[in-house]
Amino acid sequence: MKRRRALGVMVAGAAALAAPALARAAPETMRVAWWGGSGRHEATLKAARLFEQRNPGVRIKAEYMGFNGYLERLTAQIAGRSEPDVMQINWAWLAMFSKRGTGFTDLDPLLGAAVREQLPAADIEAGRVAGKLNALSVSYTARVMLWNRGTFERLKLPLPRNWDELFASGPIFQRALGEGAFPLDGELYDMLLLAQTWVQQKHGTAFIAPDAPRVAMDEAAALDWVRTYQRLVGEHVATPLPLRASLGGAEKPTEQQPDWVNGRWAGNYTWDSVIALRGSTLKGANRIALGEFPTLPEARASGIFGRPTVMFAVGRNCRQPELAARFIEFLVTDPEAVGILGRTRGVPASRAALAALRAQGKLPPLELEAHALIAAQRERGNIPLPAPLFEHPRMHKFMREVFETVAYGKSDAALAARRLREDGQALLQRLR
Amino acid sequence: MYENKRLGFLFVLPFVLGVLLFKLFPFVMSFALSFTQYDVMDPPVYVGLQNYRELALEDPLFRKSLGVTLTFALLAVPLRVGFALFVAHVLNFKMRGIAFFRSAFYLPSILGGSIATAVLWRFLFARNGLVNGVLGMLGIEPVAWLADEHYSMWTIVLLFTWQFGSAMVIFLAALQNVPEALYEAAEIDGASRMQQFWRITVPLITPVIFFNVIMQMVHAFQEFNAPYMITEGGPLSSTYVLALYIYDQSFRFFNFGYGSALSWVLFAIVAGLAGLSFWSSRYWVFYAGEKETRR
Structure with missing residues (x-):
């Protein structure tokens, strides 16, 4: 009996000692969901790997598919409070999932200055519901x-x-x-x-x-x-x-x-x-x-x-909102990530990203022409x-x-x- | 003995848990939700019978989809059951390569209502598709199968009928159980093949016909894939079946309360029709040894 108790104490002690080390070793997993075609999938996966390299201990679990069925899946996940940490959404979905601005995590206190410097104010405001920044626009x-x-x-x-x-x-x-x-x-x-x-x-x-x-x-x-x-x-x-x-x-x-x-x-x-x-x-x-x-x-x-093409939002049940916001910011503003993503989500809204893609010759003339036409109309408030x-x-x-x-x-x-x-x-x- | 019982319970435990979690729980939950307004983001709000009142009195789309569903079931169930019985009867003949034919006729049921099948169906019934091509060779004007509200229903009924394999296999098993001696006696008495089929085969397999009718009726009322993938419920909602409406209300319009109420109405209709079928079965379904039991 004594031996058994002693053994129990030893096991418990070892577990207590090992727990912090194990916790340190276990990667912080973040679920990211999006829809799209193969080009968008490949580019986003590559950008996610880059984020993992830059943030040791973070693992991104990608959940990607075509558009058909994406909204239905997201709805079921939101209903079950098991939605991804970061999710690609349509601008119109804000009115369905977040009527009072509480459907997603408020990004205002989480986003750094880089986003506000690089994105036009109108694009940022497009993601605001009832005063809360529910989502960040990627492109227009x-x-x-x-x-x-x-x-x-x-x-x-x-x-x-x-x-x-x-x-x-x-x-x-x-x-x-x-x-x-x-x-x-x-x-x-x-x-x-x-x-x-x-x-x-x-x-x-x-x-x-x-x-x-x-x-x-x-x-x-x-x-x-x-x-x-x-x-x-x-x-x-x-x-x-x-x-x-x-x-x-x-x-x-x-x-x-x-x-x-x-x-x-x-x-x-x-x-x-x-x-x-x-x-x-x-x-x-x-x-x-x-x-x-x-x-x-x-x-x-x-x-x-x-309207905004697609947006990124952080789930309201996300347990690491800072990390999720950092990932969104990385996708939208990081020069290397922007280069990888190219125009897989449309011509990027970020000024730096647009300049980088233009310099790299990754924007075909017709897309550039359309972008300029739209930008001019937007500037005139049309x-x-x-x-x-x-x-x-x-x-x-x-x-x-x-x-x-x-x-x-x-x-x-x-x-x-x-x-x-x-x-x-x-x-x-x-x-x- | 007791040990065996425990082991038995252990074996059935996954199934029991599965039924409780994935069948009974959603079943009860959907009933509770049908009395609420629930948009996923906010907690459900109790609204009493409002959803049921609305669908009965104020929702023309519900009436339309209910009519479409009933029409679909009325056309598709007899066609699938009848065709399955016909093919099973033919495949019951003794001929060379029968195993191949039995497998070949079962194949459509394996393919089911998949995306590939939907693409195939769209190709077949497009204005410039194969069906109109064949009709053209016969001098018949092309038909807008997918765009004409009078024909669109037939395209999905045909797809439903095409997947007759499982009903056919059950019929085949039943046909093989009909005693050969009865046919021999009938032949000696001069009965034709047709008379043998209607006077011997059909009465003896009525329990299986009844089973297949019930099963196919349930499937027909739950039909979703074909109208969703081929016609998208159109044109003019002519193929907008109730299952599609339930899906739209719940997962596209975020009206889970209303969607649940629609589900329960569908359940009540299927249950009512199944009850009616069971009641009518006493007049046309004959079970072996029935008379002895009654005596």
């Missing part, structure tokens, strides 16, 4: 007009510079290339955004007010929104939804459409961050070009739709942040439903406009 993106210059040259048409030229190009495509040819392709969401641009220029207001959860369009503006969409499709400018759906999915990306590849669909209204992707399937004479943003004479607003609820999945589904009934001829413009205003307002009240 806005909608641009992309054209297949080759097709327009073959038709001896200049690239559309304004709405009149855009609408006039539809019938020309129809006559010259046939029923299935269109100057512009896009998913339903792209088209309703483009139609909203026209309304913003004419009426000066977007669908949802940016500062409060309410429908901002009056009856005439809402009616114009639906009619502009109808005009885009009816005047043979944009690919009709039923046609896109019949070709294997209404949301199939433009660059995967055979008619885009062969130049019969010759334009796209999309994010500047996907310029390379859209151009990736164009070969030979078909080549991508950046177009002018169509603007009405005496427009009341630019109507350009822009791209206000949209209402976060505009990109809420429920609102997205609602708008899609309404415009789908218009696209299929199941609803006239007046009925659709009324639904947008009345049902839209009711939905906003529920979502806020």
Whole structure:
């Protein structure tokens, strides 16, 4: 009995002595989650390894995947309080996960001066909810007009510079290339955004007010929104939804459409961050070009739709928030990390990162051109942040439903406009 | 004896724990959540029957998706069960290479509703796809299978029917248990193949038909993959089944309370239909030795 007790004391003593040493030896593990393609995965993993080398004793557990299913997984993890320490999020998700600014760790007291020096103040402010810095913007993106210059040259048409030229190009495509040819392709969401641009220029207001959860369009503006969409499709400018759906999915990306590849669909209204992707399937004479943003004479607003591309946030249950914030700062500002990440998350918002990439020749001319165009508009205050609820999945589904009934001829413009205003307002009240 | 019992309990413990943790707990939790408003970030707020009231009186999308689900089940279950029975009957014939055919016909069930299958289906039913290509050769105008609300349902019904393998295997086992002597006697009496099938085969395998109908009905009401991957619930919500709506409400719109209420309505419908099937089974399902037991 005595021997057993003595043995127990010895084991306990040894454990007590070894515990601090073991704790020192055990690496501090930090979970980092993001979505993306293989390029983004490889670059982020490489940057994470660099962070580990610079911070001995820290181990980064990467959780990465494609976009599909990412939000659902994150939702389940947040519900179970097992979300990653650092997570890549969309700007619009702030309105869902952090309505009162408490959904993520406040980064304000954690971030160093380097971030504030390198990132434009507007980009930092985009991550603020109820006074708390919930997420840090990595890059900024806005909608641009992309054209297949080759097709327009073959038709001896200049690239559309304004709405009149855009609408006039539809019938020309129809006559010259046939029923299935269109100057512009896009998913339903792209088209309703483009139609909203026209309304913003004419009426000066977007669908949802940016500062409060309410429908901002009056009856005439809402009616114009639906009619502009109808005009885009009816005047043979944009690919009709039923046609896109019949070709294997209404949301199939433009660059995967055979008619885009062969130049019969010759334009796209999309994010500047996907310029390379859209151009990736164009070969030979078909080549991508950046177009002018169509603007009405005496427009009341630019109507350009822009917002942070992706953001990094720290989970509210994170046990090492300082370390997590240091990692985000490293990704956004460290020269070596910035070089590794390149433009895998769009053209970086950090001034130093942008300069470094430019010096290294890692920014293709078209991306640079688009970036400069957007930056100039932002400097003039022409791209206000949209209402976060505009990109809420429920609102997205609602708008899609309404415009789908218009696209299929199941609803006239007046009925659709009324639904947008009345049902839209009711939905906003529920979502806020 | 007691030792064996303890060992037995130990062996079933993982299963019991699994059922308790991953089945019973979510089951009870979802029922509790269905009376709340719960958006993941904040604690659930008790709202009584509000979710149920809303879906019954104020939610047109619920009515639409319920109608789509019922239509889907009504079309898909008889087609899958009927086709499985037909193929099993053919594969029950004695012919060369039958083992190969049995494996080949089971293959679609292994592939299931995977991403690859969805891509294949989109390719087959696209406007410029294989199905329209074949129709074109027959002089038939191309059909917008995926974009026309009148045809989109059929594309997912066909995918459901295509995965008939598991039902077929069960039918095959049942067919092989029908005594050969009955067919021989019927043949001597001059019964045709068709008469033998309807008068001998079908009555003797009614318990298996009943089992397959119940199982496939449950599967049909839970159908998610095909509409999610092929049609995305469209066009015009014509393939927006209830399972898709539950998923959207819970995981995309962060309405877990409402999503749970929808789940319980779906559960009640399936349970009600299963109950109705069990009640009706006394009139058309025949079990071996039933009469002796009743006496």
